[in-house]
Each structure stands twice: as C-alpha cells, then as structure tokens.
Amino acid sequence: MKSESVSSGRSALLALQRATHATLHLIATELVDLDLTASEINALANLADGHARTVSQLGAAVGARPTTLTSVLDRLERRGHITRGTRAGDRRSVLIELTDSGRAAAAVITQTLTDVENRALEGLPAEAVAGFYAVLDALVKEGS
Amino acid sequence: MKSESVSSGRSALLALQRATHATLHLIATELVDLDLTASEINALANLADGHARTVSQLGAAVGARPTTLTSVLDRLERRGHITRGTRAGDRRSVLIELTDSGRAAAAVITQTLTDVENRALEGLPAEAVAGFYAVLDALVKEGS
C-alpha cells in the first residue's frame, strides 16, 4: 500500500474553508454589539495577549500584508482600541498596542472564542483535538 | 474532572483561520495561471463533482449568501466556465452547471487541492486526520 492513505473522499481544504466560514459567521453574530468587522476582530484577537507587535508581525499572524492592515488599524485607532507607537531602537517599525478599551474588547472576543470552542469541542476525545491541531500545523507549514 | 478537557492554551478558532489563510495563499499561488479569484476558485471547486446546483445550494456550500454569489457567477459565466439554466419543475431556481472549460478548470483546481493536501498530510497518522475532520464537523454544526 502506497502513500494514498490520507485520501478520504473529502477535500480537507474545502472542509477547512467551510468550517472557517461557519465559525466566522457565528462569531460575528455573537459579537455584533462590539460593532467591529471580521478583520478588526481578528486583529484584536491576535493582540489579546497584551504583547505589542509591529504591523508586519501582526500581518504574519492574521495572514495579511502590511498594506492590508493599514486601513484596519486606522479604524481601530480611530475607535481608540489601539495606539501606534514607535519602537525604541528602530523608528521604522510601528508598535501596535491595545488601549484600555481595546483590552476590554479583546477580552470579550477571547471569551467568546473560548466559549464557542468549548461548546463545539465538548464531548470530543482529546485525541481528536490533538489531531486537529496536528493537521492544522501541517497545513500552515506547507503554506510557508 | 469536569469538561474543561478541550482547553489547550491555543485558540482553535485562531489556528483555524491561520491555516485557512495560509492554504488559501498557497492555492492562489499555484493556480495563478487560471486567473481566478479565491471566490471563483472556491465556487468551481464545489462544482467539480459535475452535479448542477442552485445558487442557494452553492451558497450554503461555500458559506455565502446568494447575493454574494451573483457577481462571482457573473464573472464565471462571462468567462464561459458556467451556464445558468432553469430547473425543470421550478423556474425560480437557477441551475449552475459547469461548461467544458469550467470542467477543465475545476479539474485543475481539484488536482491542486489534492496535491497540496497529500503533501501536507503525508506522514500524519490516520487518526490525526480523522480527528481533524471530527473537529471540523463539530465546528460547522455549532455554527448552524
């Protein structure tokens, strides 16, 4: 038996996109009170750990080019959720940091993500979740 | 021990989005010769089995509203990749069907998806892939 073992009749990539769309819609619905777009939610979620990041670093995390992030960060800055500071030692870089209101919004986002996740994964064996992460990591690695 | 077993320190939803972005970029790069957008690729991939679908059905498959698909299908129709026919028995519905060139493009897309998938999942145990699908299904179910 050769290495066609992963073939399952389904397309993992199409299933991946479907799941992403479905959860994105769900999250957007639950977070409608925050009045944020999906990109803004994604940016805040990635900043939720409190670590400041440059635009490039954030772009790598969310899978977007720095040019794409500029307008997203514009809105977040206008809303008072982030600040753009200069990094000591390299004034080319812009350090994105959460403000108090940004931290509050990010906390709500993180909590909602965790809740949805727990609801969905409840009852699944730990090996399934481990496999899920293993495949995700493999896909990310393949795409870089 | 309660049911906090799924908590792993990572956010499954953020990881999901990252993997989707990464694979999306990879696929777009490999399929650049087809001169199609990500939405068009997604639509064709879902039609690749040869079955005709209504706009609503296709929308459910790709996770978009019928209004969103209209312009995507407009371009695919202009390019000669699909036809819009009426369904016998219910002339409200529009049946989306692949043309010869659409079938050819869809075949290239399917092949590329399969290749990427096989490269990425090569070496992973079958249980990991099974767990991946189980989690994906759970997430989709949670979002509907």
Next chain:
DNA sequence: TTCACGTTTTCGGATATTACGATATCGGTA
C-alpha cells in the same frame, strides 16, 4: 380562478477587504 404569501434570484447601493506600485522614512554599511 384569484389572491395572498413564501421562495429564489437578481439588482442597487453601500461598506469592507485585499493588494500592487510608489513613496517616505529609517537602519546599517561602505
């Protein structure tokens, strides 16, 4: 038959997303 109501798709309009090329600034180096 006729009419009211639901379904399916499209259209108009609005906003968001995404990115390429060009630009300005900065850091490091010769």
Next chain:
DNA sequence: TACCGATATCGTAATATCCGAAAACGTGAA
C-alpha cells in the same frame, strides 16, 4: 556621505460581502 534593504503608509483599483427592494415563480386557500 551615498547607497541598499527594511518598514509602514498612501493612492488606486478590483473584489467581496451584505442589506433592502424588486421581479419572477410556486403554493395553497378562499
């Protein structure tokens, strides 16, 4: 100083997405 690479932003353009309304059709009840 002059130059090259890195970083972020701006200008511009094509897509993506969706809401509300409209058009066409189907269904069932009066």
